[in-house]
Amino acid sequence: MSLPTTSRQYSLPQLGSFNNLVLKSVTLNPPKSHEVLVKTHAVSLQFRDLMISSGKYPYDIRPNVVPCSDMAGEIIAVGDEVKDWKKGDRVCANFFLDKLHAEKTEAIAATALGGVVDGVLTEYRTFPAHSLVGIPDHLSYEEASTLPCAALTAYNALLSGPDPLKGGDTVLVLGTGGVSIFALQFAVASGATVIATSSSDEKLKVAMKLGAKHVINYKATPEWDREVLKATNDLGVDHIIEVGGNSTLPQSMSALKIGGCINFVGGLGGAAPPADIVFWSIRKSLTIRGVHVGSVAQFKNMNRLLIANPEMTRPIIDKVFAFEEAKAAYGYLQSQAHVGKVVIKL
Incomplete structure (x- = not known):
């Protein structure tokens, strides 16, 4: 032929x-x-x-x-x-x-x-x-x-960094776009607890079906970082899939566990005055990691x-x-x- x-x-x-x-x-x-x-x-x-x-x-x-x-x-x-x-x-x-x-x-x-x-x-x-x-x-x-x-970015963020995700960790995924949904699925498949945010209750229902344990509508709850802390007994989360950029970074740093990692994969929120990254980085000994596919x-x-996890992923x-x-x-x-x-x- x-x-x-x-x-x-x-x-x-x-x-x-x-x-x-x-x-x-x-x-x-x-x-x-x-x-x-x-x-x-x-x-x-x-x-x-x-x-x-x-x-x-x-x-x-x-x-x-x-x-x-x-x-x-x-x-x-x-x-x-x-x-x-x-x-x-x-x-x-x-x-x-x-x-x-x-x-x-x-x-x-x-x-x-x-x-x-x-x-x-x-x-x-x-x-x-x-x-x-x-x-x-x-x-x-x-x-x-x-x-x-989308999938490879989520995998790189959670499972290929300096402190890879492990069973029992808590992951916060912002939004329900491609990378965030894959991150949710990979985290659940790896034995982690997932907290998901969205501006849509219908989208949050999908996140729950995929295994998210806690969901937060950030329009109904603008101070969503406080809800994240409440859901983690004030400890914060181990990993964050950060798609908002400067507009959500202050709350992400607030919601992060001491020693946790913010994985930047996008900037959907556009430009905004950045938070005091130096202060929070020292205060929480956090890692901010840029993830560019894989x-x-x-x-x-x-x-x-x-x-290994065909249906879950x-x-x-x-x-x-x-x-x-x-x-x-x-x-x-x-x-x-x-x-x-x-x-x-x-």
Whole structure:
């Protein structure tokens, strides 16, 4: 069977809005000796994709970039020197194509999909063979597409840091977006107690179904850090999945246990006057850790957790859109009506 010679793909010829997405066909080259050609079956969206399309992403963006970083697909051809993969294998690509282990350099950072290099919102794409990770057998392509960024970020935050999560710890997850939901699931699967916050009681019901022991509506309870302390007998939590940024950092530091860790994974709350980080860092001997996705090695380790706990860690997908409905998918993500992930199916 001959290989495809063209691929339909989205690009952003102009930043400012996801409505600037353009779908067109481009020439597709066969894989080089060290590459693998993959047919994309599903792409999941990140808040990062909204930032990039709006022109608000704080890092470099390739002109006319093909957006999105998270995909799952099927290998349809391999280069002559590729030994570890074969036609028909189901794979995801790592967010950083060249981040194989813990090391991160500027050169590795420059291999982030959908930003400085073209992303995955395309029917076909070649990848370096070393950047791919196999998909657990029990997951669909749609489910697997949620793993490279949201799931791996949550895994890195809780289970790969200087003080990894252990059974009996308490974890606070802010919100019910992709990373937060995965963090909730991984924490429960690891034997931890989870406290979850949201502005929606309906979303908090989902969090409870997934195993959250305590839930807090932060709109109804603006001083939610006090509720966290109350739920932990004034001890505070061991780990926080911090998605708000400066706007929620003061309360996160208040809710943290002495010696605990705040894992920064986003800044959804926008800019705000920062808290006295120096004072609180000393007072609570806390660790503030920035988490920027993860490595191929961490991805493989995470998959072992998924395989060992298949139902408890199954990705939560809110809604699936067709490839031709990419703009609608972006719009739905922007509405923040979702719990878990928004996926585009090819």
